[in-house]
Every structure is written in structure tokens, then in C-alpha cells.
Amino acid sequence: MDKNEEKQREEEREQVVSPWEVSSSGKIDYDKLIDKFGCQRLDQSLVDRVQRLTGRPPHVFLRRGVFFAHRDLNDILDAYEKGEKFYLYTGRGPSSEALHLGHLVPFMFTKYLQDAFKVPLVIQLTDDEKCMWKNLSVEESQRLARENAKDIIACGFDVTKTFIFSDFDYVGGAFYKNMVKVAKCVTYNKVVGIFGFTGEDHIGKVSFPPVQAVPSFPSSFPHLFSGKDHLRCLIPCAIDQDPYFRMTRDVAPRIGYHKPALIESSFFPALQGETGKMSASDPNSAIYVTDSAKAIKNKINKYAFSGGQESVELHRKLGANLEVDIPVKYLSFFLEDDAELEHIKKEYGAGGMLTGEVKQRLAKVLTELVERHQVARAAVTDEMVDAFMAVRPLPNMFD
């Protein structure tokens, strides 16, 4: 097989990235995804600009390229530089009780954005989506939404700047009017092109994209943004959500709003290796925020795919393949100390450090993270959930 054939074969490898499926026979090719989706690469100059504008060091997810793509982030920053604030919108489909580390990534990053830019945030819990896609009952979807809200709140959001809502609670009024306005602008053929629905899919699926679209428009939140129809919106999310917002951006100017800007992350890989997102259906593919220190240690030791060599001798000689090594990948998400990370990569890559040592370091980092989360979550009361989810004005949200 010559080089060209190889390349062709590679290109033919299935790489599916949609809001409901992320799969690939090899590593996800994020460059290809940027090309396919038509978004922009988040380059160093943009990271530097964020640092300059916010006066604080960029989040580890930003400086290490976890958030690697964007749409119109420059426009948001141009406006911000002129003194024009914006709001953040992110969300979660509450399909499972326990979140894993991959679920925390967008929320940890959004918390940083909220603090750095001092802007309000709306968080959508799409319990209606999960009720429809996962065939959960309305009640179970709502229960999961509330449980997930506790984990989200535990990430440290500012209640004076944050509105969390579940679709089953909140759809109606101005939000529903915007859903209708969006739905009028999108043909069935268009959603088939974007989302790949078939005639055998139920109409709930066809009806849903406007529900995820309209939090991008300030008028969907009259208790927050009344009279601020031209407020811009920035959406931090994983790149599999891009199809929703391509549709949203297409519609926005036709109904009188700015296109929402996006800042998009790669996927947090499964313990077994970097071929997609972690799977909620396989508990051994992920570290959960409910895992004990022992469970974390065991999962890492047993399942984390190693780039180390088969024997200590060989490893000392060849070093680890950092490209495929999951412990190093995980550390690059959660070990904040740049110098230490560089040290590990250098030593491990040269064979001076063994997989066991790296895994041990990772277990410590993740245990600290998870235990910190567990303490924070245990402190989230039902009253706090009610407070975040109350439909209320936020008088100091731009301070």
C-alpha cells in the first residue's frame, strides 16, 4: 500500500461527530472537524488577547488547547474591549445521575469565563431532550436535571450572576415565542441535513433543535435581559454541539439577533484511549465525580491506556509514546502546574519515568479534584438549587 492509498484509507475511516454520537476508528481528527464544520481554530494570538482583556492568566483548558475552536470569538472580544458586555450560555442533557470528568470540563471552563469576564450565565438542562431521546419519563428526566444541577452548582458558579433552568420548567412565554420564530426559519430538509434525522424518528426530535437554539437570544430571558435584545451571547461547549449552533447562527440575523459566538472544546477521552467521548454506559471507561479514591486508583491502574513499553527494560530504552498515553492526556487537562507537566512529559517520554509513577501522580490529582467536588456538592442544599433555578432578575450580573 503506497502513501496515497494509505491516506485515502485514512480519510475513509468513519469519523462521526454529532450531538448524539461521537465515534472514530482512530483518534478524532480535530483539524478535519474544524474544516467540516466550518469553524475557526482558536490560536495563540486569541489566547493572548483573552489574557490581556481579562487581566488574568488563561485557564489551563485554554492555554493547552482543550478549547481549540471558535466562531466569532473575536467579535465578542472586540465588543468587550469597547465596554460592551455579553452573556454566557451553556447546558447539559441530564441523562445520568453521576457526572464523569468529561462532563465537568465545560462547566469548569465556563466558571472561569464567568469570573474572568464578569458576565451573567444561563445554563440549560435539556430534560425534555433526554426524555425524548433516552425514553426516560418526564419525572425521571426532571429528577436527573435537579441532581445534575447540584453538580453544576458545585463547580462554584456565582448565584448572583447565574440562572439555571430546566426546559420542562422554563419553556413557555418569551422562550416559546422564540422557539416558534426559529422553527419558522428552518425547513425539515435543513434539519435532516444538519442532524441526520430519518422519517422513522419521532417528531419530538424534529421539534427539539429550536429549544436548544433560543437560549442564544437574550429575549428568551425577559427576567434577565429585558430591553437588551442586542446583547451578545458566547457559548462554551464541546464541539459535538456545533450543529445546533450552526443552525442557530443561520437563523439569528433573520429574526433580529446577533449570531451567538462559540468557544468549542475537544472531547475528554475514555480511559481506554482517545477514540471518542467517554461512554456513560460503561462505568469503567470514565472517572466519575462520585468515585472513591480507591476506585480512582483502581480504574487508572487497570484501564488507563498506557503509552509505555511492554517491559521496564524496553521502556527505559524507548520511552513512552505520549501521543496515545491516557495518563499524560488526563494530566494535561487537570494538572495545573505547567512546569511539572513538562517535566513528566519529558521524563516519561525519555523512559526515565515509568507508567506506574505517572499513574500514581494522576490518581493523586484526580482524587484531589473529585474529593474537592464531593465536598462542594455535599454542601449544595435544595434551597441553593431553588435559588439558582428561580426565575428572577439578577441586578448585579454585569458588575
Add this chain to the structure above:
Amino acid sequence: MDKNEEKQREEEREQVVSPWEVSSSGKIDYDKLIDKFGCQRLDQSLVDRVQRLTGRPPHVFLRRGVFFAHRDLNDILDAYEKGEKFYLYTGRGPSSEALHLGHLVPFMFTKYLQDAFKVPLVIQLTDDEKCMWKNLSVEESQRLARENAKDIIACGFDVTKTFIFSDFDYVGGAFYKNMVKVAKCVTYNKVVGIFGFTGEDHIGKVSFPPVQAVPSFPSSFPHLFSGKDHLRCLIPCAIDQDPYFRMTRDVAPRIGYHKPALIESSFFPALQGETGKMSASDPNSAIYVTDSAKAIKNKINKYAFSGGQESVELHRKLGANLEVDIPVKYLSFFLEDDAELEHIKKEYGAGGMLTGEVKQRLAKVLTELVERHQVARAAVTDEMVDAFMAVRPLPNMFD
């Protein structure tokens, strides 16, 4: 052309009856419609039963076959006979400011049903539907909904038993949850089969059928029917709405509700003749509730299709063709005196009475009706509209 060919030709004549289009090259064949839709004929024994159960003479629309078809009306009456009440649900798509007489038919009949059975009533104003189908703005659709509510209230509904709502105001909460439950049960292929949508139709159309379906379920109105999930629903409507409720009846048992029962009317014909519904786009095809006595007289004289003969001599000899005569048809809707109607039909059919005389009688009947409506509507204040549309319990709705 022999008889068989003629019959075949006749059957090939396009007869389209959908929620958005009613057209036919000849008279609508209602028998064929009953067969096609699979509903039941409302026969004399059922009319007698309604009379017996309510202890009052059946409405003129019932005894003259204007409401001519039904689904499961017997079940509603069986339950009613055992002391089990039900609720009524009807609606209107507010696409125009002024209603014509055809628009009043379901409301006049629903008012009779409410009085005769002493049951609560919900009236849906589908401003969202009209916003999507007629490309009206949200604001204009809502304005029309409120204007139409005034005409509806002028029909004499009991505010202690009636809840009028606009979708833009009311969609949300329990109503939205039921929309999602319905949408989960209906595939895109299914709605295409029922409603004939195409891929070029916008997804607002695909999303709408559940909105019209869910008022059939008592839990959509927790302020009225909390804890009464097994309350039955009877829907008076024109037969073009049957597709929505075929879908609703299909879904109902799968999500734990009774199938709604239906009582369905034929269409009030245009002045120009009985080939479909009146058209809102041709003001000369209909008598509007805003028309003056003079306008009514002129429209009837100028446009009402006559079954009379071309000359007085011929008319005296042959008599009128009552089958195609619009003045007689209109009188059969609105002249309440059975004896007088029979007299007119006999005399006019035999040539003893001329078209001009019949038209004069009709003008008097309609002018009285319209002027009575105008007086009633002028008395409807904004406060009354607010009262009917307030989301509130109706403690005496079953008395």
C-alpha cells in the same frame, strides 16, 4: 359517457379536506369523508339520546345534521348517564380580525353543549399556528387572538365554566410536558401521512400537531383538572380538524389518557355555492359579524347562489332547485323555526315563492343574528377577556 364512466369521473374529482385546505370541484361528499376519515355518522338515535339526557331540545345544528359525524360520542354519553361529567375543548386559529358566520357555528354549538350538559370548556387560540402558517408576527397573532376572543365571548359562554387561552401565553409547564409526551409517540412519516407535510415545510409545522393535541388531556390544565386525569374530553369542531384528533386518539391510550370524543360539523358554505368553506380572502364570499344590515342585504342579493329558475314564468312552473340554493341552506342553519323552514322549502321548491322573497327572509334572519352579535361583542370589555383568559381554578365548573 355511460353511467359507470360518469361515476368514475365523479370519484376522480378532487375533494381535498385538511386543516388548511377545503376544496372540491362539486359539493363536498360528506359520506365519502366519513368513510375516508373513519368516523361515525351522527344518526337520529344519538340525537334523541342527547335530548333525553340533557332534557332539552337538541340544537338546530344537531337536529338538522350540521353536526353530522362523531367519534365515540356514545362513550361520553354512557359515562354521562352514569353521572360522570366530561369537559369540552374547541378552538380557533386567529388568522383574521373579523369572523364570518361559518366561524360562529362551532362556538354557537359549543355554547349549547356547555349549557345542556353543564360542563367546563377550554378554548384554544392557536396564535402560534397562525404565526407559523400565515407568516404573521408573534405580536399580530396575539392581537388577533385577543380580538377573536371577544367574538367568542360574545357567543355567551359562562365565565365560571370557561377557560380561553392563547398558545403563546399558555404553552409551558404541564402543557409542554404533554406536548413532549405526544411528540415522542408520533414519527415524522406518520405526520406526513396525516398532514401531507413536505421536506420543504418548516419544522414549526411538524412541531405543531402536539400543540393542538394536548388540550384533549385534562392534565394539560392543572389549574382546572388536577387529580382528574381520567376526565373525558369532547371536542366539537368542523370535520377538517379531524386529522389532528385522529393522531391524538392514536396516542392517548399510550400515554395514559382516554381518547377524546369528537362531534364534527360540515362546512358553512360560501355565498357563491356549496363547494367548500368560506374564504377569508374573499370578503364577498361570506357574511361577516361586522357587516351592516345594508351590506348583508347587498351580499345576499348579489352573491348568494340561487336555485331559482331564470325567469319568473319558468320558476312558477318548475320551482327552485333546493339542493344548490344557498339562501335555503343558510336558513337551514339559522332560521330556528322548523315549521317556517319547512314552509319555505315547500313553497320555494314548488315555485310558489320567489328567490327574492327567500333572500329577503334570509337577510332579516342574518341581520338579527349579526346585530345581536354586534351588541354582545360591544359589551365585551378588556377586563372580561382577562377574566376568561386568567389561569385560575373554576370551582363551580361541574355544577
